[in-house]
Amino acid sequence: MSKLFLGNEAVARGLYEAGCRVVSSYPGTPSTEITEFAAKYDEIYAEWAPNEKVALEVALGAGIKGARSFSAMKHVGLNVAADPLFTASYTGVNGGVVIAVADDPGMHSSQNEQDSRHYAIAAKLPMLEPADSQECKDYIKEAFELSEEFDTPVLIRLSTRVSHSQSKVEICDRQQIELKEYVKNPQKYVMVPANARNRHVVVEERQSRLAELAETSPLNKVEIGGDSIGIITSGISYQYAKEVFGDKASYLKLGMVNPLPTKLIEDFAKKVDKLYVVEELDDIIETHCKKNGINVLGKEIFSLIGEFSQATIAEKILGDKRENVALDVNIPVRPPVMCAGCPHRGLFYILAKHKAYVSGDIGCYTLGAAPPLSAMDTTICMGASISAQHGYNVAGGEDTEKKSVAVIGDSTFMHSGVTGLINTVYNGSNSTIIILDNSITGMTGHQHNPTTGYNLKGDIAQTISIEAVCKAVGVRRVRIVDPYDLKATEEAVVEEMAAEEPSVIITRRPCALLKYVEYNPPLTVDRDKCITCRACFRIGCPSISMKDGKASIDATSCTGCGVCSQLCRFDAIVGGKENV
Amino acid sequence: MSNVFSIMLVGVGGQGTLLASRILGDVLLSQGYDVKVSEVHGMSQRGGSVVTYVKYSNGEVYSPVVTEGEADIIIAFEQLEAARSLPMLKKGGKLITNTQKISPMPVITGAMNYPDDIINQIKELDVDIIAVDALKLAIEAGSSKAVNVVLMGILSKIMPFEEKIWQDALLDNVPKKAISINEKAFILGREQYK
Known part of the structure; x- marks a missing residue:
């Protein structure tokens, strides 16, 4: 079947x-x-x-x-x-x-x-x-x-x-x-x-x-077709090459990419007039060939950067390009954004407002780096937020300690943030760490982690308490806020950045895409009260857009989280239910 | 070389392009074709531009991706994405687009404008385009989420397979509680193409 x-x-x-x-x-x-x-x-x-x-x-x-x-x-x-x-x-x-x-x-x-x-x-x-x-x-x-x-x-x-x-x-x-x-x-x-x-x-x-x-090994296959062009390749690049040349070329498809064969390549090279190595990213097969005295064309024509496609190969080897049409207009890009109702949004608004140095990490909240929030200074790798912030603070001293935070998600904290936190406490920088607990591993599509209470099979598992871990490693100031509540979030950020010791703020609110999360009725804009000050646009919510000169909220996507209404000084955003 | 037919589904993360491509993939597989479907997961699903490729052939399909000037059919779930994907359309290819507009962040922040009159501009380029308010039809069927199935309904009239085959693939891919809404959305889509 x-x-x-x-x-x-x-x-x-x-x-x-x-x-x-x-x-x-x-x-x-x-x-x-x-x-x-x-x-x-x-x-x-x-x-x-x-x-x-x-x-x-x-x-x-x-x-x-x-x-x-x-x-x-x-x-x-x-x-x-x-x-x-x-x-x-x-x-x-x-x-x-x-x-x-x-x-x-x-x-x-x-x-x-x-x-x-x-x-x-x-x-x-x-x-x-x-x-x-x-x-x-x-x-x-x-x-x-x-x-x-x-x-x-x-x-x-x-x-x-x-x-x-x-x-x-x-x-x-x-x-x-x-x-x-x-x-x-x-x-x-x-x-x-x-x-x-x-x-x-x-x-x-x-x-x-x-x-x-x-x-x-049968994993390495020679396919003899036309003898003018020979292609040594592996993985997806084989498919691209095959789409371009079909049986007009010959192929050495390597299913085993380490260690590489030598005699097999030498024999294949003898069967074709011109030999290409088609491999995405680095020149590993090519280097192996050249080291063994086999003359191939590789990164002289193909890039070390990015993905290939059949079009790349057709263009680089044959000089072919397909006809097409395009509009003569400037098409705005559509970068990924925090979803409507995303619990991270309010926090990043506060961090942007206070111009904090934000040591970032890997997860949905990395989107806080994008305009209009633009509230992230660095993103390196999983867990780096906390340790790199400590380094930033020990180098910068008190001045930077009072204006910087690290942001890290619940899953990333468990992954490798906790060791950085131990370092911060042990070596004593007055760093403020914000753990964005949305109760799931978000960006990869909702996987459970040690803090969610369930395992991969969906069975109930021991829940690791983030606050207990923070306290256990010696953080005395641990506080939990609801990031939908901008006032409470702002107070926590201001007070903890000023604190003379390491502190942790846990912003706790489940991901709005989780099935069990219930939405409030969508909010609406009272067009008579809206003066188009654009304050609500500063949070970068995809549900808010301009319609006929006033702010407008899309009823389909709005979750009624109420963050935007807390920004409106004219009470023009109405409806929904009070969250806070 | 065997004849490969290429379809692209483009839209905004969260619009259900993945489900549509899976329905289409099942239809094609049931007709005995070699099929490849390429999806993008991860970051771009968070409200970014999403692109899915479906390719099929009586012979073999090698590459799972579609490149510039290759798509026989593009199904756009949103106007701006229709404009963005246009260079991928083959000369003489067909573009089916939902007329819905979803503002991307640079438009929301006021850094850029949403281009005016995209559909007429595409028509002026002599492109075979079918523009339908699929959101309205989806709401009529019972859910704004059924835009994808409305568009599959239109596609089903263009492609040479019986309605029953599509309906079977639909039943296999949509959640049980949403079957009646989706069946209605599919029929409303089919009625759009005469």
Whole structure:
């Protein structure tokens, strides 16, 4: 039976069919749905971990116990998980361990564009790269086989276009894979120097054997078509090239992108007149070819930046461009915005009003950086808000302490904010940290986390109290406000920024998109009272727009949160219900 | 090379383009085509421009994305997004657009103006365009959220598949409690195209 599967759904199906037992991940676009789909199979234990390092360590532990195990993350998540990754290469596995990492060329939803293949090279691990949903499923199964045969974790490299495209998949039954026996073996699993020195030798031998495998593995396919153009490629780039050239060119499609074959490439090179390497982001295949004296054209014509498409390839190789038409008008951009009723909006309005230095973090609230709120100074990585604010404050002293805040979401705080908070308290900067608790992991599409009271499977779980954690690490000033209440929020921000010790404000209000959140009736503008002062426009609410010279509120999208009405000095915004 | 047919769905995050593309994908799969559907998740779903590609062929579909000058049909859920996606339309392609206007943030803040008269300007470029107030029809059907299904109704009249096939795909993809609203929205959409 053939069905349309999202790449990520096909990865999850592959886990099911491969007999995978344990999945632990942290959400991150474009990898999130893998773990959500995996959780739908009763045979798989699946969980959200607080961060990718924890998730990978859980998978490694489950592998050591003998279970086929898995962890999924986005490219920057692998940075967080890099520590266990490198040493797991030395320990190897028992039950197979597979790690999927989803790159985001073009940065649809990411803060950088790093190429995860570098990790496979650096950690000396095999890496497979599927090009469509069927391969997503097949490669997961192949990865578990390789993992157990070569005693190594195996990386699967995905990309936004593979993860988030649907294509046909043939489904099969689940393999019955028993737990392997765990045998105590400190020489293999206890990575102290004496043992690790021996294991490094094992790793290098394994790499050599894997490089031999790459020469003959069916994962690396030669497709002979026309002989004037040869293309070495992998993943989604293969699809783009194939769309342009069909069988007019010949292809070496690499399903295994680390280690790379050499003789296979040399033989392929001999069959074609002109050889191109088509790879998104970095020049990894190209460098390998050139290092081995194989003449290829790669980044001389293709960019290191952004996504490719069939149009990129047609233009760069053939000089072809399609005809099209466009309007001769300036089309306003439509950037993502905080939703109507978003609990973050009021806080950022207050921070903008007080011109605070805002050390930002990763989540929906990063949208507070965009106009008209424009209330964010930095965004680096998950958890960086609190630690970078501490650094900013120790460098700037009292002057900056009284004008700066860190903002971080509930899930990001659990991910890696708490360690920064411990540092702030321990080393004693008078920093103000605002934890925006919207009771869910928002940006990635509503995943539970340790503060929400539910686990990935939807069962009730122990709730980790943010305020208790803050108090436990030594923050004496912890206060909770409703961010719909602008006055209370403003008071808290002003008082805590002035405080002579570290303080935490928790702005608590569930995400307006959560199913259980009930909306108030929509607000309306009394056109007789509205003087078009535009004060209500300063909060950047998508429900408010100008209509015939006055403010107007869209009744379909307005949630009646009442933030705008608190800004109107002319009582022109009416209706709804008092929230505060 | 096999003949690949490309459809683009463009709109504003939250308008239900994803669901529409899934209905369309199921219809095409049921007709034995090779199909690829490319979606965008994550940040742009928060009220930003969203684009979904649906491609199908009697042979094989390789790339899941649609690039400039390639789309046989564009379905725009909002006027400004119709204007933005226009360069993607193939020469001789068809543009179906909802006439609804949703102001993006630069317009709300007053930094830019919402362009006037987009639909007539597109018509002047000799583009085959069908403009329908799908929001009004969706509300008539019972929910402003059914804009996507109204537009699928229009599309169903353009594409050569029986109504029943669409209705089956609709039933498989919409929540049970919203079936009657969506069926009505689908029929109202179909009636728009004569």
